[in-house]
Amino acid sequence: MAAVALTILLVIFLGLLVRIAYDTLSCYWLTPRRIKKIMEKQGVRGPKPRFLIGNILDMASLVSKSTSQDMHTIDHxxxxxxLPHYLAWSKIYGKRFIYWNGIEPRMCLTETELIKELLSKYSTISGKSWLQQQGSKHFIGRGLLMANGDDWYHQRHIVAPAFMGDKLKSYAGYMVECTKKMLHSLQTEMDSGQGEFEISEYMTRLTADIISRTEFDSSYEKGKQIFRLLTLLQKQCAQASKHLCVPGSREIKSLKMEVERLLMEIIQSRKDCVEIGRNNSYGNDLLGMLLNEMQKKRGNGFSFNLQLIMDECKTFFFAGHETTALLLTWTVMLLASNPSWQEKVRAEVKQVCNGETPSVDHLSKLAMLNMVINESLRLYPPATVLPRMAFEDIKLGDLHIPKGLSVWIPVLAIHHSKELWGKDANEFDPERFASKSFTPGRFIPFAAGPRNCIGQSFAIMEAKIILAMLISRFSFTISPSYRHAPVIVLTIKPKYGVQVCLKPIDPGN
Structure with missing residues (x-):
């Protein structure tokens, strides 16, 4: 009997080994090879990949060369x-080409009609790939940004009310209050003799303060350590992903643990207030919604737990201030280097607000400011690419997209396309947004379709309030010390910050 049992165990063990070997072979060789053949039959080709690492070294080399020197002037x-690899490969292989991030095949797609179809029609059967999820698991984990399928649907449904209707409008007061504090700080420093300011630092602190107060009912002072650690995590994970390292170094894990310890203090404090009877509910901000959801018994195999709540908190702490801070920073740079547009916006704000603090009712009337914000998002979109992996076979226009193929939409290239925007595509011209009718799919700073950025309206409202208040109080010019050097650290950032010279506006003018 013992011999029979041993034989059965050996057969099971060998079966497992064969299965693991097949799955590994399929993942690293058979599936990528099958996808490559399917795309080649449709005329979609690209640079030859190296075994296991694909085209990563080629991309790293091209980016290293292109960003090794600063730009001599402010050139958009x-x-x-x-995206030097996009330019190089699109010239050789055309608008559609396939390249490899390690073993993951990625097809570049720039055709606006197909982009619109992908984002609107296939939102539930496309999403973030395993490599993307692994690359960000220590940074933002499985929060809304990285969730797929039913998990994404449930998470989106839960957090959406925090960014809609009257709830969204209620945040305006916090935004005004926080901005007044920043403007007072700028004025105080100017009174002490300072004339030059690195504006991205101020915008980062301001938007962090706003997201802390509106979504997590805490101040920036309380959350600044979380923001600092998340920024470090972002840099570490971005660096690791460039070299196909799954971020998991001791330093990254240590940073993650410290972020989650700080988040647990905030979460536990909220829970303690309910348990001792000080509060009747966890609150109606984003954190309160997540904690309330955790108490419910949900079907469909989905339920919130503390880890997922922390992942959502990290996602919104990061996404809720990082992208808006960058939008504000690049917009200030553009207005500082285009004084005529700065004066136009200032005149509009003065006319619409009539000396009052901007309110929700004023914002829809600030058409010129809206055009400037859109042009800033066009020239400097927060994310350079928009990725979607097909989880099932997809028919996209004339293309058959096989399961397992990632479609990468180069947002930056589309936003700068002369074919789509005209010969002046690389110039700052907000007038191009005076008309609301333009080709769908060519302007996608917040993505599009059901999986678009959930905080889009929040970010635009916040940007309008801050810029309207700033431009009413100060005029600004680019400092001679400013060095134009956009770089990618997951998002498009100014390598050395944005230095501007401020002057107070005479209230009588």
Whole structure:
């Protein structure tokens, strides 16, 4: 009997080994090879990949060369600097080409009609790939940004009310209050003799303060350590992903643990207030919604737990201030280097607000400011690419997209396309947004379709309030010390910050 049992165990063990070997072979060789053949039959080709690492070294080399030097002037023609591999390969292989991030095949797609179809029609059967999820698991984990399928649907449904209707409008007061504090700080420093300011630092602190107060009912002072650690995590994970390392170094894990310890203090404090009877509910901000959801018994195999709540908190702590801070920073840079547009916006704000603090009712009337914000998002979108992996076979226009193929939409290249935007595509011209009718799929700073950025309206409202208040109080010019050097650290950032010279506006003018 013992011999029979041993034989059965050996057969099971060998079966497992064969299964693991097949799955590994399929993952690293058979599936990528099958996808490559399917795409080649449709005329979609690309640079030859190296075994296991694909085209990563080629991309790293091209980006290293293109960003090794700063730009001599403020030039918005930055596609060749930030996406040099896209320019190089699209010239050789055309608008559609396939390249490899390790073993993951990625097809570049720039055709606006197909982009619109992918984002609107296939949102539930496309999403973030395993490599993307692994690359960010220590940074933002499995929060909404990285969730797929039913998990994404449930998470989106839960957090959406925090960014809609009257709830969204209620945040305006916090935004005004926080901005007044920043403007007072700027004025105090000017009174002490300072004339030059690194504006991205102020915008980062301001937007962090706003997201802390509106979504997590805490101040920036309380949350600044979380923001600092998340920024470090972002840099570490971005660096690791460039070299196909699954971020998991001791330093990254240590940073993650410290972020989650700080988040647990905030979460536990909220839970303690309910348990001792000080509060009747966890609150109606985003954190309160998540904690309330955790108490419910949900079907469909989905339920919130503390880890997922922390992942959502990290996602919104990061996404809720990082992208808006960058939008504000690049917009200030553009207005500082285009004084005529700065004066136009200032005149509009003065006319619409009539000396009052901007309110929700004022914002829809600030058409010129809206055009400037859109042009800033076009020239310097927070994310350079928009990825979607097909979880099932997809028919996209004339293309058959096989399961397992990632579609990468080069947002920056599309936003700078002369074919789509005209010969002046690399110039700052907000007038191009005076008309609301333009080709769908060519302007996608917040993605599009059901999986678009959930905080889009929050970010635009916040940007309008801050810029309207700033431009009413100060005029600004680019400092001679400013060095134009956009770089990618997951998002498009100014390598050395944005230095501007401020002057107070005479209230009588």
């Amino acid at each position: 023609d930055i596609v060749g600097r930030l």
